[in-house]
Each structure stands twice: as C-alpha cells, then as structure tokens.
Amino acid sequence: MDDHLLVIFPHPDDEAFGVSGTIAQHTKKGLPVTYICLTLGQMGRNMGNPPFATRESLPLIRQKELKDACDAVGIQDLRQFGLRDKTVEFEDEKFLADQFLAVIDEVKPTRLITFYPGYSVHPDHEATARAVVRAVGSMPEMDRPELLCVAFAKNSEEDLGAPHVVTDISDVFEEKMNCIKAHRSQTQWLVDSVDKDPAMLAWVKNERFWRYPL
Amino acid sequence: MQLIQTNEVQKTLDQLIGKELYLHLETTNGAYANHNNESVLTVNAYIRNGKVTPLSGKIMGNGPYRVGLKIELGWIYAEGLTHWEIDSEGRLLMAGHDAEGRLAVALQLSSSPFDV
Numbered sequence: 001m002d003d004h005l006l007v008i009f010p011h012p013d014d015e016a017f018g019v020s021g022t023i024a025q026h027t028k029k030g031l032p033v034t035y036i037c038l039t040l041g042q043m044g045r046n047m048g049n050p051p052f053a054t055r056e057s058l059p060l061i062r063q064k065e066l067k068d069a070c071d072a073v074g075i076q077d078l079r080q081f082g083l084r085d086k087t088v089e090f091e092d093e094k095f096l097a098d099q100f101l102a103v104i105d106e107v108k109p110t111r112l113i114t115f116y117p118g119y120s121v122h123p124d125h126e127a128t129a130r131a132v133v134r135a136v137g138s139m140p141e142m143d144r145p146e147l148l149c150v151a152f153a154k155n156s157e158e159d160l161g162a163p164h165v166v167t168d169i170s171d172v173f174e175e176k177m178n179c180i181k182a183h184r185s186q187t188q189w190l191v192d193s194v195d196k197d198p199a200m201l202a203w204v205k206n207e208r209f210w211r212y213p214l
Numbered sequence: 215m216q217l218i219q220t221n222e223v224q225k226t227l228d229q230l231i232g233k234e235l236y237l238h239l240e241t242t243n244g245a246y247a248n249h250n251n252e253s254v255l256t257v258n259a260y261i262r263n264g265k266v267t268p269l270s271g272k273i274m275g276n277g278p279y280r281v282g283l284k285i286e287l288g289w290i291y292a293e294g295l296t297h298w299e300i301d302s303e304g305r306l307l308m309a310g311h312d313a314e315g316r317l318a319v320a321l322q323l324s325s326s327p328f329d330v
C-alpha cells in the first residue's frame with residue numbers, strides 16, 4: 001500500500017510554515033500527498049503598502065498562490081472545500097467531519113497532519129482540528145491514520161511536553177522556502193525574517209508535531 | 215487601490231444615494247492580535263451582504279477619513295479609511311490600511327451581492 005499523507009488545514013499558507021518540508025520530503029520519495037484546504041483565506045489582512053490587493057481581489061490572488069505553493073512541494077491532489085475564512089467554527093462539525101471521512105476513506109492515509117485542538121490559536125484552526133479529531137476518532141482503531149498535530153499556542157510545550165516528532169527538513173529547504181514564498185501576499189514578513197534572523201531560520205528548518213491521543 | 219481623494223469618493227457616494235446596495239463592512243485587528251500581544255483584545259467584526267439603501271452619504275476628515283451613510287432606520291459608519299477604488303465590477307471599495315499594509319477597516323458598496 002502507498003504511504004499516503006493527508007494534510008488538512010483551513011487557510012492557504014497554513015501548510016507553508018510548519019509542514020511543507022515534511023510534504024516535500026514525502027513527494028520527493030514519489031509518495032502521494034492529498035491536501036484539503038478549507039477556505040481561501042478571504043479575510044487575510046496583508047494588502048501591501050502600497051496596496052496590491054483589495055478585500056475582493058485577495059481570494060483570487062490567494063487561489064493562485066495556493067496552486068503555486070502546491071507545485072513548489074509536489075502536491076498533486078489539492079481539495080478545496082470552498083468555505084469562508086473565519087466561519088469554519090460556525091459550520092456543522094459533524095458535516096465537516098463526514099466530509100473528511102469520505103476523503104480518508106478514499107485515499108486511506110497512513111499519516112494525517114492537522115492542527116492540535118486547543119493549541120492552534122485561530123478559531124478556524126481550532127474548528128478544523130476538532131472536526132479532524134472527530135472524524136479519526138470515529139474510525140475503527142486499526143484503520144486510523146497516525147494523527148500528527150501542529151501546535152503553536154504559547155503554552156503548547158508547557159502543556160503537551162516536547163514535540164513527539166521533530167523533522168529536520170534541511171534536505172528540502174529550498175522547496176519549503178519556495179512554498180512559503182508562493183504565498184507572497186501573506187508571507188513576505190516571514191521570508192524577510194528568515195533572511196535576517198538565525199533563530200527564525202532554525203525554526204523553519206525543523207518541523208514539530210505532537211501525536212494526538214485519541 | 216489609491217489614496218483617497220475625497221472629492222472623487224464624494225462624487226461616487228452621491229451616485230449611490232437611493233439605490234439598493236449590498237454592504238461589506240469590516241473592522242479587524244487580526245486573528246492573532248492577542249497572541250502577538252497579550253494586552254491587546256482580538257477584535258474583528260464583519261457584515262457581508264447587508265442590504266441597504268443610503269439616504270445620504272458623506273466622507274469627512276483630513277485623512278485617514280470617515281464615511282457615514284444615513285439609512286432608513288439608522289447609520290453605517292467607518293473610521294480610518296485611507297484607500298479606495300472602483301473595481302472592475304463597478305463596486306466602491308474603501309479600506310484603511312496601517313503602515314505595514316494590513317487592512318484594519320473596510321467599507322464596500324455594490325449593486326450586486328459580494329461573493330461568499
């Protein structure tokens with residue numbers, strides 16, 4: 001069976017910072033990755049100075065960026081769920097979980113990466129994470145993918161301990177930076193700080209995951 | 215978008231009086247406001263596709279600007295507007311951006327519903 005990686009996030013660029021190196025390592029081995037991206041990040045705030053985007057043109061820009069970002073790390077199976085930024089938590093959680101289950105059933109991932117419920121700051125991240133946990137939790141134990149979560153709330157390490165998986169992605173650093181740069185409307189600040197700040201560079205070169213206890 | 219020219223915006227507002235329009239009104243300090251600075255409250259609000267008919271409308275201030283629109287049962291108000299454009303679909307888009315180019319407030323009017 002193919003070692004299929006499934007990634008589920010609400011915003012274009014959620015995959016870039018913490019996971020795109022892991023994705024690139026996976027696709028470089030010729031293994032399949034499916035990325036479910038729920039929204040277009042329509043309510044993003046970065047419009048540039050002078051502004052290059054408006055509230056109405058931003059989703060079109062981010063759609064293109066998302067495609068470029070997928071190309072940068074070899075994602076061939078992008079599923080967009082057409083939800084609206086900031087509204088994920090107001091959707092029916094079971095409906096969302098069932099949609100995730102349908103994809104899980106289809107691609108049969110060995111690993112699933114999403115945010116860690118309670119430790120992912122943005123309400124859309126939290127709602128996505130809860131629905132993923134609900135979906136995976138409803139599966140028979142033997143069929144479940146390994147559930148790896150990204151946590152970045154300030155109290156993450158304090159509460160959850162050290163990350164269970166730390167992946168050095170130096171071998172695909174260029175692909176990762178290209179993924180981050182693809183989301184240029186939102187990530188220019190990050191690209192700048194990676195260039196200037198060694199701590200930031202170290203942060204980008206390691207991806208950290210916690211296993212979620214189901 | 216361009217920096218606001220009040221006379222141009224005022225002319226555009228004048229043309230919208232009495233018309234049935236769709237409103238996008240938003241203010242935001244970002245979903246991470248409190249995450250980035252614990253002394254700051256994360257405050258975000260938006261209305262997308264409120265149906266309104268302005269009875270009168272004015273742009274005021276020396277920049278950033280304020281826009282107030284009188285409607286039958288009340289008011290629409292936004293402060294901190296810096297940029298504007300009439301986009302390719304003929305919609306009036308106004309927004310306030312901070313020095314880093316981050317949107318803080320938006321007031322938009324369209325004769326057809328905004329995408330959701």
Ligand SMILES: [Zn+2]
Pocket residue numbers: 010011013014122125
């Ligand atoms: Zn996000």
